Amino acid sequence: MKQILWFRRDLRISDNAILAHAKGEVLPIFIFDINILDKLPSTDKRITFLYRSVLKLKQELQAIGLDLAIFYGDPKTLFEAFKTKGFERVLCSVDNDHYAKARDKKIDKIIKLKRFNDSFLIDPKNVLNKNNMPYKVFTPFYNSLNYLWEANRIEPFTLSKKMHKIDFDYTTCPTLRHMGFIKQDLPPFLLQTRDELLTAFKNKLSNYTEDRDFISISGTSQLSVHLRFGLISPKEVFNIFRSLPKSKAYIRQLFFREFYNYLLYHFPQSQFQNHKDLEIEWHNNKKDFEKWSTGKTGVPIVDAAMKHLNATGLMHNRLRMIVASYLTKNLLIDWRWGEAYFAKKLLDYEASSNIASWQWAASTGTDAVPYFRIFNPYLQSKKFDKEGTFIQSILPQLANIDTKLLHQENGVQSNLFLDYPQQLISIKESRERAIKTFKKANYENA
Numbered sequence: 046m047k048q049i050l051w052f053r054r055d056l057r058i059s060d061n062a063i064l065a066h067a068k069g070e071v072l073p074i075f076i077f078d079i080n081i082l083d084k085l086p087s088t089d090k091r092i093t094f095l096y097r098s099v100l101k102l103k104q105e106l107q108a109i110g111l112d113l114a115i116f117y118g119d120p121k122t123l124f125e126a127f128k129t130k131g132f133e134r135v136l137c138s139v140d141n142d143h144y145a146k147a148r149d150k151k152i153d154k155i156i157k158l159k160r161f162n163d164s165f166l167i168d169p170k171n172v173l174n175k176n177n178m179p180y181k182v183f184t185p186f187y188n189s190l191n192y193l194w195e196a197n198r199i200e201p202f203t204l205s206k207k208m209h210k211i212d213f214d215y216t217t218c219p220t221l222r223h224m225g226f227i228k229q230d231l232p233p234f235l236l237q238t239r240d241e242l243l244t245a246f247k248n249k250l251s252n253y254t255e256d257r258d259f260i261s262i263s264g265t266s267q268l269s270v271h272l273r274f275g276l277i278s279p280k281e282v283f284n285i286f287r288s289l290p291k292s293k294a295y296i297r298q299l300f301f302r303e304f305y306n307y308l309l310y311h312f313p314q315s316q317f318q319n320h321k322d323l324e325i326e327w328h329n330n331k332k333d334f335e336k337w338s339t340g341k342t343g344v345p346i347v348d349a350a351m352k353h354l355n356a357t358g359l360m361h362n363r364l365r366m367i368v369a370s371y372l373t374k375n376l377l378i379d380w381r382w383g384e385a386y387f388a389k390k391l392l393d394y395e396a397s398s399n400i401a402s403w404q405w406a407a408s409t410g411t412d413a414v415p416y417f418r419i420f421n422p423y424l425q426s427k428k429f430d431k432e433g434t435f436i437q438s439i440l441p442q443l444a445n446i447d448t449k450l451l452h453q454e455n456g457v458q459s460n461l462f463l464d465y466p467q468q469l470i471s472i473k474e475s476r477e478r479a480i481k482t483f484k485k486a487n488y489e490n491a
């Protein structure tokens with residue numbers, strides 16, 4: 046049987062389900078999907094990273110006697126053409142994103158898809174509570190995976206020895222320019238190999254719990270982009286770190302990634318709707334949103350975070366929580382606006398993690414922060430960027446002021462010589478307004 050190995054978000058040869066299950070004549074392919082790419086700006090950094098990663102995968106496949114045919118086009122049209130060439134089966138990994146599911150449904154009607162759960166540790170349909178229902182709260186979900194924790198190691202996939210590459214034109218390859226993109230500079234960590242990143246993080250692991258929240262400390266693994274595109278599998282990450290001392294807090298975060306994928310699988314509507322049945326009277330002021338997204342709210346930590354995101358595609362987890370709380374609670378703007386903005390900008394954008402995290406911050410999700418617990422951005426910056434190192438590195442006009450002013454409401458604005466926006470909104474008043482609005486939203490019955 047002639048098989049297509051369709052690489053999508055599993056751009057690696059180690060622990061790869063489709064390379065483990067392939068048999069006979071195979072055509073490994075990657076498609077730069079025109080339906081996704083055409084909506085992105087020419088300066089999208091993710092496409093530069095993806096392009097690099099696909100070329101690297103091609104080299105790795107060549108080293109094991111295979112190759113990679115690379116296309117730019119509409120998957121449906123391409124698979125119709127493959128069908129005429131006698132391909133009977135497509136092997137690929139599962140993707141629970143709304144677009145990916147609809148696309149796979151169409152392709153399955155052309156050539157049968159065999160999909161493997163390969164981007165996450167667990168298969169969501171196999172994990173249910175004692176009433177055979179999906180978990181909605183993280184802790185019981187996490188506890189139910191105790192068997193994984195105790196296993197110490199999860200068996201990785203090994204390369205099939207029963208496949209060989211089919212004759213094909215493997216030389217044609219679209220260029221970034223041809224696809225409408227301009228090569229972008231990437232942050233230095235994305236130029237490192239996965240092994241370099243893993244080694245660097247091994248040295249930080251024992252301080253992870255203490256350091257992970259501090260914005261100017263590089264205390265986290267920086268593996269989210271690699272996980273997103275599958276340059277490393279979550280199983281490999283689990284196996285490497287589980288056996289090391291003091292890894293529990295880190296593995297717990299990996300399980301959050303599992304939980305959010307699990308929620309999207311069981312509650313696909315949560316991509317578009319409040320998970321809880323709430324009617325929140327969002328204010329949705331377009332000018333406020335514009336100021337939030339361009340970093341002009343007058344709150345230094347929020348502005349620095351957004352400007353940094355816009356320039357680099359990166360944002361520390363603590364900052365994501367701060368800006369999401371500010372948008373949804375202080376400005377009362379619908380989480381879907383923020384979620385869509387992050388989707389455009391984040392290098393590690395992953396639908397499931399982004400959607401659930403936004404619903405968490407907006408108190409609309411299954412397992413969300415209680416609506417009355419609203420982050421005060423000034424207290425947050427005082428705690429997690431005490432010396433103002435991050436804020437001042439991003440906002441040069443604030444570089445020489447007393448750092449205490451960065452952490453006080455209207456502190457920066459008290460210096461009349463500074464070129465810095467007035468606060469969009471009072472933190473105290475907007476907090477009270479949010480609590481009133483959320484209280485009316487029918488939480489008792491949600």
Ligand SMILES: Cc1cc2nc3c(=O)[nH]c(=O)nc-3n(C[C@H](O)[C@H](O)[C@H](O)COP(=O)(O)OP(=O)(O)OC[C@H]3O[C@@H](n4cnc5c(N)ncnc54)[C@H](O)[C@@H]3O)c2cc1C
Pocket residue numbers: 257265266267268269270272273295298299300301302305360361362363365366369387391393394395396398399400402403406
């Ligand atoms: C509003 C908001 C939006 C977010 N959007 C995304 C997103 O689109 N893509 C994404 O990968 N993460 C998202 N996160 C989660 C988190 O911010 C990033 O995973 C983390 O900052 C990545 O850095 P790291 O790899 O150094 O993390 P580490 O601290 O080293 O964590 C290890 C891994 O665990 C996973 N992880 C860590 N924290 C979380 C979390 N809170 N939720 C889910 N998975 C987690 C990531 O895969 C990460 O690589 C979001 C968080 C918030 C609050």
